[in-house]
Amino acid sequence: AQTVTQSQPEMSVQEAETVTLSCTYDTSESNYYLFWYKQPPSRQMILVIRQEAYKQQNATENRFSVNFQKAAKSFSLKISDSQLGDTAMYFCAFMKVSGTYKYIFGTGTRLKVLA
Amino acid sequence: DSGVTQTPKHLITATGQRVTLRCSPRSGDLSVYWYQQSLDQGLQFLIHYYNGEERAKGNILERFSAQQFPDLHSELNLSSLELGDSALYFCASSEREGPYYGYTFGSGTRLTVV
Numbered sequence: 001a002q003t004v005t006q007s008q009p010e011m012s013v014q015e016a017e018t019v020t021l022s023c024t025y026d027t028s029e030s031n032y033y034l035f036w037y038k039q040p041p042s043r044q045m046i047l048v049i050r051q052e053a054y055k056q057q058n059a060t061e062n063r064f065s066v067n068f069q070k071a072a073k074s075f076s077l078k079i080s081d082s083q084l085g086d087t088a089m090y091f092c093a094f095m096k097v098s099g100t101y102k103y104i105f106g107t108g109t110r111l112k113v114l115a
Numbered sequence: 116d117s118g119v120t121q122t123p124k125h126l127i128t129a130t131g132q133r134v135t136l137r138c139s140p141r142s143g144d145l146s147v148y149w150y151q152q153s154l155d156q157g158l159q160f161l162i163h164y165y166n167g168e169e170r171a172k173g174n175i176l177e178r179f180s181a182q183q184f185p186d187l188h189s190e191l192n193l194s195s196l197e198l199g200d201s202a203l204y205f206c207a208s209s210e211r212e213g214p215y216y217g218y219t220f221g222s223g224t225r226l227t228v229v
Binding site: 033035037042043044045046047050091095097100101103105107108 | 117157158160171203205207213214215216217218219220222223225
């Protein structure tokens with residue numbers, strides 16, 4: 001069975017600094033997708049970034065980038081130049097694609113950006 | 116605006132009652148998914164419809180049911196409501212028969228059962 005673990009329930013970072021949120025997963029699959037979602041105080045869930053497991057290159061979206069370590073089953077999110085608007089709950093998610101798909105969310109990391 | 120429309124945004128109802136939550140997917144998306152988010156349970160997958168047909172079922176209670184109509188909008192029906200059903204209910208959509216490119220979420224319906 002697949003699992004997703006976010007070991008940091010809460011984190012804080014000073015505005016303009018860089019922060020890394022960790023996510024580990026467990027699977028026996030070789031092909032899968034990984035995602036990070038952001039849920040700000042407005043509660044809207046927003047897709048931040050997506051990584052395909054068979055691609056070695058780490059995905060980036062503006063100030064957001066991932067460090068994907070397939071062998072270690074690690075998928076961390078780096079936020080550069082943190083802004084107050086980055087304050088949110090961040091969820092890591094895993095998607096199994098072979099056979100019937102399965103989508104699993106982690107429990108989330110609450111990030112607070114400090115002025 | 117994500118393009119996924121959920122109504123109503125807020126709902127307060129009494130125990131034992133029945134409510135219907137509505138979702139219109141983003142234009143072009145054929146899949147609709149329902150999730151429940153409560154404080155102590157995180158995001159719980161309820162059900163997935165693709166082009167009118169049920170595709171996957173998660174931890175959905177027998178008191179809950181859903182359907183997707185020919186115009187692709189979906190409704191989630193919650194009956195015999197209990198206090199523990201109070202939660203944020205999200206609808207999400209995707210183009211394909213699975214969220215391979217991620218979910219596009221609506222803004223949610225906050226259900227409070229009193």
